[in-house]
Amino acid sequence: MIGLYVPGDSFLHRAPAGVKLLVLAAGLAAFGLLRGLGAVVVAAAVEVGLALAAGLGPRTVLAHLRPLRWILIVIGSLQAWLSGWQPAVVVCGSIVVAVLGASLVTLTTRTEDLLTALERGLGPARHLGVRPDRVALVLALVVRAVPVLSRIAGEVHQARAARGAQRSMRAFAVPFVIRSVRYADRLGEALAARGVDD
Amino acid sequence: MTAPAPLTVRFDRVSHRIGRRTVLDGIDLTLTERRIGIIGLNGSGKSTLARMVNALVVPTAGRVLVDGLDTARQAAAVRRKVAFVFTDPDAQIVMPTPAEDVAFSLRHQGASPRAAREQALSALAGFGIDHLADSPAHLLSGGEKQLLALASVLVTSPELVVCDEPTTLLDVRNARRIVRLLTEMAPSLVLVTHHLDQLDALERVVVVHEGRVVADDSPAAARRAYLELAEERP
Numbered sequence A: 001m002i003g004l005y006v007p008g009d010s011f012l013h014r015a016p017a018g019v020k021l022l023v024l025a026a027g028l029a030a031f032g033l034l035r036g037l038g039a040v041v042v043a044a045a046v047e048v049g050l051a052l053a054a055g056l057g058p059r060t061v062l063a064h065l066r067p068l069r070w071i072l073i074v075i076g077s078l079q080a081w082l083s084g085w086q087p088a089v090v091v092c093g094s095i096v097v098a099v100l101g102a103s104l105v106t107l108t109t110r111t112e113d114l115l116t117a118l119e120r121g122l123g124p125a126r127h128l129g130v131r132p133d134r135v136a137l138v139l140a141l142v143v144r145a146v147p148v149l150s151r152i153a154g155e156v157h158q159a160r161a162a163r164g165a166q167r168s169m170r171a172f173a174v175p176f177v178i179r180s181v182r183y184a185d186r187l188g189e190a191l192a193a194r195g196v197d198d
Numbered sequence B: 001m002t003a004p005a006p007l008t009v010r011f012d013r014v015s016h017r018i019g020r021r022t023v024l025d026g027i028d029l030t031l032t033e034r035r036i037g038i039i040g041l042n043g044s045g046k047s048t049l050a051r052m053v054n055a056l057v058v059p060t061a062g063r064v065l066v067d068g069l070d071t072a073r074q075a076a077a078v079r080r081k082v083a084f085v086f087t088d089p090d091a092q093i094v095m096p097t098p099a100e101d102v103a104f105s106l107r108h109q110g111a112s113p114r115a116a117r118e119q120a121l122s123a124l125a126g127f128g129i130d131h132l133a134d135s136p137a138h139l140l141s142g143g144e145k146q147l148l149a150l151a152s153v154l155v156t157s158p159e160l161v162v163c164d165e166p167t168t169l170l171d172v173r174n175a176r177r178i179v180r181l182l183t184e185m186a187p188s189l190v191l192v193t194h195h196l197d198q199l200d201a202l203e204r205v206v207v208v209h210e211g212r213v214v215a216d217d218s219p220a221a222a223r224r225a226y227l228e229l230a231e232e233r234p
Helices: A017-034 A036-053 A058-083 A085-107 A111-121 A123-128 A132-162 A169-193 B046-053 B075-081 B098-108 B113-126 B142-154 B172-185 B196-201 B219-231
Strands: B009-018 B021-031 B035-039 B061-066 B082-085 B160-164 B189-192 B204-209 B212-217
Touching: A017 A036, A017 A085, A017 A111, A036 A085, A058 A085, A085 A111, A111 A123, A111 A132, A111 B098, A111 B113, A123 A132, A132 A169, A169 B082, B009 B046, B021 B046, B021 B212, B035 B046, B035 B196, B035 B219, B046 B061, B046 B160, B046 B189, B046 B204, B075 B082, B082 B142, B098 B113, B098 B142, B113 B142, B142 B172, B172 B189, B172 B196, B196 B219, B204 B219, B212 B219
Parallel strands: B035 B189, B035 B204, B082 B160, B160 B189
Antiparallel strands: B009 B021, B009 B061, B204 B212
């Protein structure tokens, strides 16, 4: 979701964000109820078809699945060992189907449109004291913060290595926490400067 | 058509303490020019002074008036007139893509999503970064990020832009570009800087040292005062 939108003009790109989120939720709920190898194969085929129709290349789609590989190896191995290969394929396939479905939404929808849809969807929760605009803003800040924190972690890791303390957890944790808190502080200041919460 | 008169910023016996440390000490200053610089050594209090104009910091004694508005009691009204640009654009950019970040400023002013996006794209084009509108903000270069921060601020048409060392993290070319855009596009400007060559574009420069204003003069005279301070033994 971190700024992964791929511009395009397919029907998936043009579909309203709220509709895509609803279809994703309903599709995954139905998929969860059906289960089984057949459901995995059908759902995966539908998603691959949608990805092709949206003009998303295999490289783009695979880039979303690559971070899952270690999780899939661990879970798949455990499942195969405990329950056999077929349950292992179903469990791993289900994870891939869920992530691929969510990726199709984020790849074809601007973050802003997703947040606007979310804000609209949370509208009724106003009666319960929830502020949908604040919820959307918090989610946007999370999306924005992930690459910044990742960069901080990389810089701290390099600084630690440069000082010959590669194995020291403390040499990583202390500066990382301090810099992250400082970033949060400056972000808060920037929001205040832009008039948020005035 | 004549440009509207610049905002008057008045520091009235302003002091600021953090714990036992005095950051600013009895500042009396009235700023009326369109192009004002603030310079000083590290830890002199210049950034705190600049932050007070946007009500990000309120004095522990005295008061700051922006166009007659007390920053301690009317912060929201002050921020509608005064925008702030930070040193590190990474902390200033709050949305994942440039178009969304500029649109965020406009949405906050009540623009519809569609109008905000159209205006955001137009603003980005004005800064020559419209081709990056939907790119992840974290992948932009330092110069592009600061241009985006500037676009997000100027799109709201503030009456005064306060910048706290906006070029410190940039190379010479990008630094010059940012200062040129600021002096061209900001109706009024307060620029905190360490780059003395940037002072030439300003009308008045205030030198801050150990929490006090030690010089308040033309750019050339202020530069001399600053360099004398820098030569002093610590």
